[in-house]
Amino acid sequence: MRPSSLALAAALLACAALPVAAQPSPGPQPLPMPPEIAGPRDAPYPGVLTVDIDATDLERRIFRVRQTIPVTEAGPMTVLFPQWVPGGHSPRNPIYNIAGVTFRAGGQVLPWKRDPVQVFAFHVTPPAGATAIEVEFQHVSPTAGDQGRVLITPEMLNAQFVSLAMYPAGYYMRRIPVDASIRLPAGWGYGTALKAASEQDGLVRFERTDFDTFVDSPLFAGRHFKRYDLDTSGKSPVRLNIVADRPELLAATDEQIEKHRELVRQADKLFGARHFDRYEFLLALTERMGGIGLEHQRSSENGTVPEYFTEWAKNAPARNLLPHEYAHSWDGKYRRPADLWTPNLNVPMRDSLLWVYEGQDQYWGFVLGARSGLVTKQQTLDALAMTAAAYAEGRPGRKWRSVEDTTNDPIIAGRRPIPWTSWQRSEDYYSEGQLVWLEADTLIREKSGGKRSLDDFARAFFGVNDGEWKQPLTYTFEEVVETLNKVQPHDWAGFLDSRLRQVSPDYPLGGLERGGYRLVYAETPTDYWRDTEARRKMVDLTYSVGLTLNREGRIIGVLWDGPAFKAGLTVGDQILAVNGIAYDAERFKEAITAAKAGAPIALIVRDGDHFRTVAIDHRGGLRYPRLERIAGTPDRLSAIYAPRK
Structure with a gap:
């Protein structure tokens, strides 16, 4: 073929390779999406937010909120209501309870528009020369349980600041300063990790903080209130703040409170560091306000049976709540999965490592409950038998779905009831995760001849940077594996992958058997x-x-x-x-x-x-179900649950 023919052939081939212009199909075409909202940037916010909350409307159960948000530049601005709830692991903040939203500047009401895609965002344009906008809204909290969790009763309230404030788009929350106050019913006591600057006639003004710390520091208040000091060593105060439906429910014995003090001591011995300048247990003894168990860096929201103290012998199952939430200060709040941390609460979180965040914390909750004496060793073994049976027989869904995939359940199901829990699975990263970490602990103990344990992992992984609390330390799967290998060499990547990331129909009972026990069944319950x-x-x-x-x-x-x-x-x-x-x-x-x-x-x-x-x-x-000792084997479970001296 002549050169000219070759050129012509090459040109024809090139033309044939060009894509044919797409022709629209019959029917509608999509409209363009609205402009994206400015993402958060790591820069100081040039101003201070104010948040003033009135929580005195007990009859109608309404929180009334007034804010000022500085205007930092001319033109439209976007104000965000937090969407994602840390600890809830999902975009579940109840914006549907927000009403009466009004924006003003200089006394003039400003029109606003909700973003049609990001519905937790409000667009508003301040007038020229405005230095701040004022925001007003009401959080009309549920008046009955079928509307959601009840937050206010005639005797107590739970102010969750994450749903009682808005903030400007475009900044990391930790870079936004906040001056906040709350007005409480006269004579009520309260607990929160925020520091009060002044108190007068029920109006509490807090010291300036950042928006990240503010929304992570909820408040319990009540007509019937009592506070106990659990640690006054001087390192950092730890207190138990209790509200109750009736005053007689506050009658804790010295022995009961001492067990809570021992919880604090045993956590210190386990982790070897503290990541808070103060810690406030917020505990509601109630059948009127909604139950809760939610962790924060320097506090936890806990709601349990009214007779927690007064019928102590009957309520052992209620006493793993506080150890679980307290351990989260280390596992989940200070050390946090890298894909779960976000610079603000309107950036999506990813839950893939909740089998560490919640699964290992579930493990430590059982351990600290037993070591502190809040529950006995036998009660802990009986509780463990129930967990083991659930995954030996009660979760056939293990045949098709991995534990890691259940970390998506807070987003998929939103913690709504589902018809076939045993087959669908539901947040099994908690308790099956607990069994996996029990197996890891007993494996370390076996391989090291009893010289090392998962306690060493806890100290090495969670117990770093004693005294630091303002910034979380994130981690990845690889860092978990690396620390485990430093404690005890093993194929930990394969161990975790096979049990958590892969579909694993085999019963996860290796930790029980290596711990010296087997799962059995009897005709009478424990x-x-x-x-x-x-x-x-x-x-x-x-x-x-x-x-x-x-x-x-x-x-x-x-x-x-x-x-x-x-x-x-x-x-x-x-x-x-x-x-x-x-x-x-x-x-x-x-x-x-x-x-x-x-x-x-x-x-x-x-x-x-x-x-x-x-x-x-x-x-x-x-x-x-119950547990039975395997004769002639080391009793590692007893060693795990024994208090540290």
Whole structure:
């Protein structure tokens, strides 16, 4: 072929390779998206926000908020309501409870527009020459439990500043100074990690802080209030602030308070450092305000049974709450997954390492509860048996879904009830994560001949930079593995990957067995099991017929592919009769025992307006989990739960 022909052929081939211009298909085309909101930058905010909150409207349960936000440059500005809730691991801040939003400048009401994509953002244009805008809104908190968590009652309130303030877009929250105040009902006591600058007639003004610290420092206040000093050593004060429905519920004994002091001492021995200048346990003993367990760097919000102190013997299951949330000051708040930390609360968080943040913290919560004496070793073993059974038999969803994938559940499900928890899985990074860290601890102890343990990891990983609290220290998967290998050489990357990142249908009970115990079942429940049922007002027959019921016989949980599932029962059904006689929890249990002889359990079940008969074929009797010592093996669990001297 001649050169000219070659050139022509090459040109034709080049033309053929050019993409054909896309032709629109019939039908609508998308409109362009609105301009993106300015991302946060690490620069000082040139001004000081003010936030003034009135929390005295107890009858209507309304928080009234007034703010000033300096105008830093001419033209439109964007104001943000926080979207993501740290500790909630999801964009769940209740903006739907925000009403009456009004912007002003120099007394003039300004029009505003909500961003049509980022609906937690408000666009407003101050007039020329304005130096600040004023913001006013009400947080109309729930007046009944079906609207959300109740925050205000005639006796107490929970002011969560993360939902009681807005802030300007374009800056890291830690670079935005805040002057804040709150007006409380006259005579009420309160607890918060914020430092008061002045108090007069119920008006509390706080020392200037940054917006990051402000929203991480909630407040409990109450008519019936008591404070206990848990550590007055001078290192940094730790206090227990209690509000209660009735004054007699505050009657804690010296022995009970001493166990809380021991919690503080045992945490010091475990982590070897503190990352707070003060720590405030906020504890509500109530059946009127909504329950909560939420961690912060220098405090924690805790809501539990009213009789926490006055019926101490019955409430062991309620006493792992404070150890869990306290350990979060180290695990989750100071040391935080790198993909979970964000410069403000309107940048999406990623939850992939919650099996460290929550899973290992669940482990330390059990450990510190036992070491402090808040729960006994036997109660801790009984609680561990319940956790082990849940993942040995109660989570068939392990066959298709990894633990790591459940770290997405706070975002996917928003902690709403789901119909098939055992199959769908739900935030299993907590308790299955706990079992994985138990296995890691017992493996370290075995390989080191008892010379090292996961305690050494806690001190090396979480116990750094004693006294530092203002800036979190982030970490990655690789850093977790690196520290584990420094404590005890092992294929920790493979260990964690196989148990957490991969689908793993094998039962995660290696830590129990290496710890010297096996999971068994008995026909009678442990006292801890009974106390848990009483606290939750339910009957748990998961490992017998595969269901749980409330006190009225309505089904609240069904084990996927268990006996009740195979019989066609589901959540929402109500059992009316057992073997021809009106339903009673004890009668149902007697029928389960009698069915060991071979006869099915006959039920009359109601589903709305429909009634049907159901036969459950289960011949295994009543089955309740507990732990049994493996003779001739080291009792590592006892060593783990023993207090540090």
